[in-house]
Each structure stands twice: as C-alpha cells, then as structure tokens.
Amino acid sequence: xxxxxxxxxxxxxxxxxxxxxxxxxxxxxxxxxxxxxxxxxxxxxxxxxxxxxxxxxxxxxxxxxxxxxxxxxxxxxxxxxxxxxxxxxxxxxxxxxxxxxxxxxxxxx
Numbered sequence: 001x002x003x004x005x006x007x008x009x010x011x012x013x014x015x016x017x018x019x020x021x022x023x024x025x026x027x028x029x030x031x032x033x034x035x036x037x038x039x040x041x042x043x044x045x046x047x048x049x050x051x052x053x054x055x056x057x058x059x060x061x062x063x064x065x066x067x068x069x070x071x072x073x074x075x076x077x078x079x080x081x082x083x084x085x086x087x088x089x090x091x092x093x094x095x096x097x098x099x100x101x102x103x104x105x106x107x108x109x
Contacts, residue, residue: 003056004036047078072099
C-alpha cells in the first residue's frame, strides 16, 4: 500500500514522524480522512480533536493478511493540517490517547 510521511509538530518538538497509510482528523465541521496522493489542501483542526493514524506496515504484511502497521490516536489542541507530498500537522500541543510509540518501544525491550 502507498504511504506518505506524516509529521506532527508542536512549538517544542517534532511530536511524531513516521510513514503512514492514512490519517483521519477531527475538523471544525467533522471528520475527514486523507490518503497518500490526496490533492494539496490546508485544513483546520478542532481544538481537543483527535488525529487517527494508520502507520505503514512492514513489507509483505499485506500478503499475510495483516492490514498494515499500528493504529495510533493523538489529541491535538487545534492547529492545522497541510497536505502536499507529505502530511504536516502544526498544533500548539499534542498528546497520545492510544498507541503511544514510547510504550510500544518499552514493551519491545
């Protein structure tokens, strides 16, 4: 499956950076999904809204019947999503609701 890089950027740091298959954002008028190759667009994010992330899976996982990589959900404090050849989210603050990559790394030790 096709992927595109996603970065979630806060004033303090790059909160998240990974190749993704899809994202779904909460905007002021509801949920919107984006796949790689989407037309260039700039979208507002809802304050307190969620960003659902479907990460890219390992090569060959689709053939084994797996849908791809991990699903992660973070909450953002507003901001915007810029869609071009990449997905970039600029937000004042972000936190993990589920699928925190740090927890996955700790479990793998």
